[in-house]
Amino acid sequence: MRFIHQNLPEEANYAALEIKRVYDLPLTLEAHTLEHIFRPVPAFKGVSYQCNFQKLWHRDLERMIILTSHDLFADNKSQEDDWIFGSCWMNMYLASTARLKGRDNKPREKREVSPEHYLKRVTALILHELGHDLIDNPAYEQAVWINAQTGYQLPLGPHCTNPSCLMWECVDIRTPPQEEGWMELGGKPVTGTGIDDVLERVSENWLCSQCSSCIKKDSSWKQ
Ligand SMILES: [Zn+2]
Ligand SMILES: [Zn+2]
Numbered sequence: 461m462r463f464i465h466q467n468l469p470e471e472a473n474y475a476a477l478e479i480k481r482v483y484d485l486p487l488t489l490e491a492h493t494l495e496h497i498f499r500p501v502p503a504f505k506g507v508s509y510q511c512n513f514q515k516l517w518h519r520d521l522e523r524m525i526i527l528t529s530h531d532l533f534a535d536n537k538s539q540e541d542d543w544i545f546g547s548c549w550m551n552m553y554l555a556s557t558a559r560l561k562g563r564d565n566k567p568r569e570k571r572e573v574s575p576e577h578y579l580k581r582v583t584a585l586i587l588h589e590l591g592h593d594l595i596d597n598p599a600y601e602q603a604v605w606i607n608a609q610t611g612y613q614l615p616l617g618p619h620c621t622n623p624s625c626l627m628w629e630c631v632d633i634r635t636p637p638q639e640e641g642w643m644e645l646g647g648k649p650v651t652g653t654g655i656d657d658v659l660e661r662v663s664e665n666w667l668c669s670q671c672s673s674c675i676k677k678d679s680s681w682k683q
């Protein structure tokens with residue numbers, strides 16, 4: 461599988477080692493400008509996750525990891541709610557470094573946390589997005605982000621209910637304050653929904669035992 465990065469070799473090399481260890485996937489790393497595949501969301505100074513990834517395909521339905529420094533948005537209605545760290549969409553695993561560099565979720569050019577911690581955040585994000593297609597755990601529940609001020613809801617898809625598992629969903633760097641909003645899992649509000657919260661809890665295997673036993677790789681993953 462191709463792992464295409466926007467001139468982020470350090471991040472890509474670090475993440476690739478863990479992807480091989482956890483999922484045993486054959487990876488080819490490629491640096492790319494990626495500029496022609498993204499659709500800008502000018503009002504938010506970001507890009508839509510629904511990019512023209514077909515322009516990168518060597519063959520139809522090719523799976524690929526794309527690591528970008530662009531800030532990603534799932535919609536263009538609310539700047540504070542519609543940003544995302546990454547997505548799993550149409551055989552493509554997209555991850556953004558934009559909001560992983562500081563102590564809060566604001567997009568930054570410059571890294572403010574230690575290099576090791578930043579690389580762990582990037583790796584956790586990519587492993588999580590791949591997990592959405594590689595792990596078929598029937599016990600997953602739907603996650604939803606709810607804005608406390610406006611009631612706006614952003615559906616986040618099925619996720620693991622074990623807070624010490626990498627497939628637990630993250631909506632921020634740290635759990636946001638209640639007055640800002642919260643995540644619901646299976647219709648119930650939950651806390652501990654920051655990437656750093658999960659990094660403090662996960663084992664070195666990243667996944668809970670149930671998710672580990674539900675990894676499903678058909679032949680399309682072996683290319
Ligand atoms: Zn997820
Ligand atoms: Zn799990």
